[in-house]
Amino acid sequence: MDRPIIWRLFEEITIDHRAERPVYLQLSDAILTLVKNGKLAAGEKLPGSRDVAGILHINRITVNKAFEELAMQGWLESAVGKGTFVSSHITDHEPKKLGKRLSANAYKRAGFHITSVNYLSAIPDITIPELHLDDGYPDPRLAPLKELYRAYRNQLTRSGLYRKFGSYGNPAGSTYYRQSMSDYLNTSRGLKTTARNILSVRGTLMGINLVCNALIAPGDVVISGIPGWRRVEHNFIHARAKHIGIPVDENGLVVEELKKICRKKKVRMVYVTPHHHYPTTVSLRIDRRLELLRLANEHGFIILEDDYDFDFHYRHRPLLPLASADENGMVIYCGSFSKSFSPAFRMGYLVAAENLIEHLAKVRVLQDRQGDHILDNAIADIINDGTIQRYLRKTLQVYEQRRDLFCSLLQQELQDRVQFNIPEGGMSVWTVMNRSINLDELVKKAYQKGLLLSDGDINKYPNLDNNAIRLGFASSTSEELIRSMEILKGLTGK
Known part of the structure; x- marks a missing residue:
């Protein structure tokens, strides 16, 4: 050497x-x-x-x-x-x-500046305990997972593999899925769509983000109800829109406040969850629904209708969406199977005018070439053979029984420590806690005792703090609900 x-x-x-x-x-x-x-x-x-x-x-x-x-x-x-x-x-x-000293932490910290924004927060990776009163999720133990697995497997073994796997497909989704979804939504929700009105997305949140990317420009005015869904509000802020929150009462979004804003400002979009408002679960009254549609036609703003849990309404048949009464192409309707099966399955859809779906599909290519056509087709199979319809009929009865039990337990065990209305639909109870109960401490102590509660912090606003929390009942059995209530009673007792 x-x-x-x-x-x-x-x-x-x-x-x-x-x-x-x-x-x-x-x-x-x-x-x-x-x-x-x-x-x-x-x-x-x-x-x-x-x-x-x-x-x-x-x-x-x-x-x-x-x-x-x-x-x-x-x-x-x-x-x-x-x-x-x-x-x-x-x-x-x-x-x-190189101009800078070498760093031993190149995989821990980037060498360039990252602008931090307060509305972006990491989702904690925590161990899920046996007991949970979550944000309002379905029970995956009831989901038709075997049927979905069989349908997915069939997609992998049928003929035409090159057509399925050998090249990219339509970014809006497979024709088979879009036609199946069109038929399904027309039957169940009173829509009048064709396959060209459907775009497959990976869950509601992706659909909302896609709408913001494609249709919202910096400075655009976007309206939604307060309290609301923070993640969708963050999408508006990230799109550099001017987000304005308006009140929600026992009859849903206060449309009269929207009317006042429309007189002063050019509104680009109104986001609404009319069937079961998130997080309060109240339904938008019929006169407000009609007025919202009238205002959209008059002022030319988009209605982004998030119908996240349409299928679960207990008092009577589900209310038909705003999209079913839209005659001028003002409504973008979004929904998801994630709320029906499990949040782990990212399966959603957007419904809108044909030219808008074409535009959204072009924008979608920038972030996700086409989604999972194999999963889409598997979903189409279990729609067409009636599996999903049978599953929804069965779970509707189960969730209604769980709702009744849970509301009864809330009334009996917590008494004057909580206020709530029995929800007509959905999978959670909007529960207002006594001011003597610190929600942050309650969530932490419950977790230590093996009970996961939804995050009450996300329902707080600078000028609005109801000390309220969503307590999801659908994902727990009767025995689990009773045990969960015992823990809550012990932590909130005087």
Whole structure:
């Protein structure tokens, strides 16, 4: 060897023969680190493979593979009869020419500035305990998972594999799925669609984000009810819209307040959950529904209708969506199977005028080429064979029984510590707690006792704090609801 220091550099390399990463790649990683740190300079001659093998007590073939790997990537170059050298083309990689010191935390912290915004927050990855009064989720134990699995498997084994897997499809969704969804929504929701009015998305939130990306410009005025769904509000803010919240009372969105705003400002979009307002679960009264549609026609704003749990209404048949009465193409209707099956399944849809669906599909390509056509087709199969319809009829009865039990327990066990109305639909109870109960502390203490509660913080606003929380009943059995109530009673008792 020409330089004793190089011998020492290679002596310091550690090879772990028990590691999953192959030895030759461990060696190439170590040599690459020496190059990047400037300890092996451009044009520097490396020891021969026989010498390196002797230093590290490994096979010479392994060393040659490491050299070949780095040569293929451009870090090393070989000359017949002369040896292996650090590439002469990487002089700009020397640390002194990078302008900054090397960081040992490159995979922990980016080297460039990231603008922080207070509305973006990480979703905590927590262990879900056995007991939970969540935000209003379905019980996946009741979902037709076997039927969905069978339908998905059939998609993978039927003929026409190249058509399914060999190329990209329509970003709006497969024709089969869109036609099946059109038929299903026309029958169940009184819509008058064709397949060209449907766009498949990965859940309601993606659909809302897509609408914001495609239709909202900076400075546009977007209206929604307060309290509301914070994640959709964050989408409006992220689109740099001017978000204005208006009150919600026992009859839903106060449309009279919207009318006042329309007299003063150009409104671009109104987001509404008319069937069961999120989070309070109240339904938008018929006169307000009609007035909202009239205002949209008069002022030209978009109505983004989120019908997140249409299928679960107990007092009478579900109220038909605003979209069913829309005669001028003002409503974008979005829904999801995630609220029917499980939040883990990201299956949603947008319904709108044909030209808008075409536009949304073009924008969708920028973030997601086409979604999962195989899953879409599997869903279409279990719609067409009646599986979903049977499942919804069964779970509607189960969830109504759970609602009745849970509301009875709330009334009996918590008495004057809570106020609530029995919801006509949905999968949660909007529960206003006595002011003596600290919701933050209640959530923490309940979790310590094995009960997960939804986050009451998300329902607070600067000028509105009802000290209220959504307590979901649908995902728990009767026995689990009773045990959950025992914990709540113990934590809120006087």
